[in-house]
Amino acid sequence: MKDETPPDIPTFADVLAARDRIAMHIHRTPVLTSRMLNEMAGAELFFKCENLQKAGAFKARGASNAVFGLSDDQAARGVATHSSGNHGTCLSYAAGRRGIPCTVVMPRTAPQAKKDAVMGYGGRVVECEPSTSSREAVFAEVVAETGAEFVHPYNDRRVIAGQGTCALELADQVEGLDAVIAPIGGGGMVSGTCLTLSQIAPRVRMYAGEPEQADDAARSLKAGYIIADDAPETIADGLKVPLKDLTWHFVRNHVADILTVSEAEIIAAMELIWKRLKIVMEPSSAVPLAAVLKNPELFAGQRVGIIITGGNVDLKKLPWM
Amino acid sequence: MKDETPPDIPTFADVLAARDRIAMHIHRTPVLTSRMLNEMAGAELFFKCENLQKAGAFKARGASNAVFGLSDDQAARGVATHSSGNHGTCLSYAAGRRGIPCTVVMPRTAPQAKKDAVMGYGGRVVECEPSTSSREAVFAEVVAETGAEFVHPYNDRRVIAGQGTCALELADQVEGLDAVIAPIGGGGMVSGTCLTLSQIAPRVRMYAGEPEQADDAARSLKAGYIIADDAPETIADGLKVPLKDLTWHFVRNHVADILTVSEAEIIAAMELIWKRLKIVMEPSSAVPLAAVLKNPELFAGQRVGIIITGGNVDLKKLPWM
Known part of the structure; x- marks a missing residue:
């Protein structure tokens, strides 16, 4: 049972077709860097800014x-x-x-x-x-x-293939990446990234970051089967949903580890990104940086891609106010 | 007297030398667009994001x-x-x-x-x-x-030449610009932009945006000589300083017009940029968009470069809170 592959897994050809299909409708988003954040992390961080994507998110x-x-x-x-x-x-x-x-x-x-x-x-x-x-x-x-x-938010062949176009751009924009980390909720971005990187840069390690208070994916990876939480509560409100069969396929086959972080760590990382990178992004998108700062031994001296997944946040209710 | 040229005016050769000299120390900043802001303005707007520059500003x-x-x-x-x-x-x-x-x-x-x-x-x-x-x-x-x-903040040949490198990038990133607008305080960015555009794209009209409550440059342009205000008050705190001889040279020779906007217009434009472009930027940088939205007849159907000059703002004190 464990190795059963769901019937509708997207392929790398789907990602390439998606790239051509959506090129006119999305932004090629910039990659930002910050010397100060690099110094804090002891690594070279490359932030792929999908908060600057059309409609404010990689989705x-x-x-x-x-x-x-x-x-x-x-x-x-x-x-x-x-x-x-x-x-x-x-x-x-x-x-x-x-x-x-x-x-x-x-x-x-x-x-x-x-x-x-x-x-x-x-x-x-x-x-x-x-x-x-x-x-x-x-x-x-x-x-x-x-x-x-x-059109399901993530457990959909077309959706995962579309998300996979982000890593195509990232690999083109940054040479020699050692690792990439994205936040994980339902796993759509993580799956698309795994799909693309496993084809074009298989040596790149894929990590996911998850809130401790909604750590169903981390527990799923350890358990070897999908665990879904009942109504988790976290400021990273995009990350409350569970894995499904298509995304679980990519997570269990390609993700090196899922790193969990506390609510305070998420908020601190979010404030750092706003201050240092000068971008508006949502709490979910701060989870990967929080995870990198919490686990420096995993990334020391490496070139790490960090996917900032979205920027849709209530500007009147910022968590540090 | 009126046509006297100060002795230390930077040249386009200074801009090219600056570009090579500083390349390793600055970011080539991205240009962002928003269909919704374009629709509001009735023009195609290209935001040159110097808030994403090293140290958070074009300076x-x-x-x-x-x-x-x-x-x-x-x-x-x-x-x-x-x-x-x-x-x-x-x-x-x-x-x-x-x-x-x-x-x-x-x-x-x-x-x-x-x-x-x-x-x-x-x-x-x-x-x-x-x-x-x-x-x-x-x-x-x-x-x-x-x-x-x-090193003077703006009335300095080396500084103006350095600011002129921003327009080199912008002209390379966006084809066929009709106009460019930047905020004006002391006039360093406006001068550098005039210097570069007058050489490489002389048909591009240069505008400046200024707070009504610190409109010394607009009044200077009308009067034909430098007027300096005594302690003006505006939320756009980077724009309180007066023109000086070098920057006045560029303003009076190259600026098509200086458009003034109210404090409320600045705050509204700032909130629009944060919401739509998902970037953190300071009130001064919102002045050009406010000016474009206020004067649609000047820009209708045109391709307009807008320089977002800086992102250093107190995240705990946002003007819409």
């Missing part, structure tokens, strides 16, 4: 790949997802670019800013109660009504 | 050019300036890179964060009373004691 890559890969018939019926995070916003962005309908099911308790973000790109928000059963029922209704194509 | 360019242009003998005696803003930090940064002493004279009332920034790069802070007479007396003492080379 514009996977969402664009899914949307622009649809046939005209499928596209006419639109796309749908359930997400109160960046995936909903990014799917709305991509659908808007193609001029097709997008419906995002969200708990009525989700922050208004998240709903506004979806609607700002032309998407429709349908509210559900804040429970899994309500979400599933409402979502099923939306799909039945519209015939929309479901 | 690392001019300071590095001054420091690395010194002879070994001069360098051994170090550099000195008076500045409670980015120039002091950036001079300390450049001096630290060369391993020479740097002294920055600052009012004792300057924020501790500004003093820490200078010291963080290895510079020495000498405090004076918050008055021009005290600053001048203390600064004269420092120079007499150390023999340090004075």
